[in-house]
Structure formats: C-alpha cells, structure tokens
Amino acid sequence: MTCLLSLACFARPALAGEAARQLAQAESGLDTPELVAAILGYTVWPGAADRSLTLCVSRTAAEAGAILALAGGPRVRWPLQGRSIDADAAPAAGCDIVYFEGWEPQAQREVLRGLAGRPVLSIGRGHEFCSDGGLFCLATGAAGQRFEVNLDAVARSGLRVNPQVLRLARPRGAGRS
Numbered sequence: 001m002t003c004l005l006s007l008a009c010f011a012r013p014a015l016a017g018e019a020a021r022q023l024a025q026a027e028s029g030l031d032t033p034e035l036v037a038a039i040l041g042y043t044v045w046p047g048a049a050d051r052s053l054t055l056c057v058s059r060t061a062a063e064a065g066a067i068l069a070l071a072g073g074p075r076v077r078w079p080l081q082g083r084s085i086d087a088d089a090a091p092a093a094g095c096d097i098v099y100f101e102g103w104e105p106q107a108q109r110e111v112l113r114g115l116a117g118r119p120v121l122s123i124g125r126g127h128e129f130c131s132d133g134g135l136f137c138l139a140t141g142a143a144g145q146r147f148e149v150n151l152d153a154v155a156r157s158g159l160r161v162n163p164q165v166l167r168l169a170r171p172r173g174a175g176r177s
Contacts, residue, residue, distance in 0.1 A: 028168045029144040033066040035168065036099065036123060039136055039147075040076050042165040045096060045119055046158055052079035056095035060087045060102030067099055090114060100124035100134065108132060119158040135159075 028035055045053060057067045064084065071082030085091045088107035091098050098120060100108055108124070112133040115122055122129075123136040130137040130150040135157060137148040147168070154161050 032063045032145060033070060035145050036067055037070050037076050038168050039165060040078060042162040043121055044160040048078060052081055053096040054081050054083055054094050055097045056083045056085045056091045057099040058087045058101045059084045061099060095120060097121045117156050121159060
C-alpha cells in the first residue's frame with residue numbers, strides 16, 4: 001500500500017497547501033554505483049536521445065572511481081562522459097548528472113539552488129540533501145542503500161523520472177530475518 005501511495009505522488013504535482021516537500025522513500029540492496037546506474041536508467045532528459053550526457057562526480061566521494069566507471073560501462077542506457085569535479089565549487093555548465101559527496105553544507109545548498117528548475121539529476125548523501133533541493137538522497141542502511149526521491153524537485157527539474165524507480169526497493173521483509 002505504501003508503494004502505491006508513493007507512486008501516485010509521482011503522477012501529480014504538489015497542490016497549494018500541501019507539505020513543502022514530497023518525498024518517496026525506499027530501501028535497496030544495491031551498492032552506491034549500482035543504485036546510481038539504476039536511477040539513471042529510470043530518468044529521461046529533454047533532448048537526450050541524440051547526445052551523450054555528462055556525469056560529474058565529486059572527487060571526494062568514497063566511490064568516485066566506481067561511479068565514474070559507469071561512463072564506460074554497459075549498465076547505463078545513455079551514452080555517458082565522466083568528469084571529476086571539486087567539492088564546494090559550482091560544477092561546469094555541461095553536467096547533466098551531479099553526484100555530491102563530501103561538500104560543505106552551505107556550498108552544497110548554494111549549488112543546489114543554482115540547479116533548481118534545470119534538467120540536472122542531483123544525487124547526494126543524507127536526508128538534508130533532499131531538504132536542500134537535491135533530487136535523490138542516498139543513505140547507507142543495514143541491508144544496503146536507502147534512498148529518497150524529492151518529488152517536488154524532480155517535477156521542477158524538467159526531467160522525467162519513471163515512477164517504477166521505486167522497483168529498486170526491496171519488498172518489505174525481503175532479506176530480513
């Protein structure tokens with residue numbers, strides 16, 4: 001029932017008077033690079049059919065190398081170019097996907113404000129990342145990665161994220177004793 005309610009949130013924009021941010025939450029058994037690749041597979045960029053996308057990853061990210069390796073791998077349906085970026089500095093204008101990790105909170109907030117309303121997929125760590133305007137927020141859980149989707153930020157970005165992204169979640173009770 002919870003997933004059905006979360007899926008319905010993707011299909012409709014926020015109405016006046018509703019909570020400021022709508023979040024869909026899920027837990028996945030995937031590691032960070034696998035989860036990032038899967039999220040990319042459920043996302044469509046305007047005009048991306050005829051061009052490659054640029055994946056920008058913070059050099060300070062624990063799994064930066066593995067995430068950047070997605071650019072040369074077969075797991076992503078979009079042609080990708082990878083680029084390392086410095087934490088706390090505005091990413092280059094050509095970044096279509098930005099993976100934030102290791103940023104100072106104020107610098108991260110400022111960059112997310114600058115990306116608001118643009119077709120840039122922002123993925124970062126911690127609940128506050130979504131509160132600050134990020135699209136996908138990751139956190140390490142006991143059984144894998146938990147993630148939240150900031151539905152309002154996705155709607156404003158112009159990106160189309162298939163609601164089936166929640167299929168990345170493990171069913172309740174799966175893998176638990």
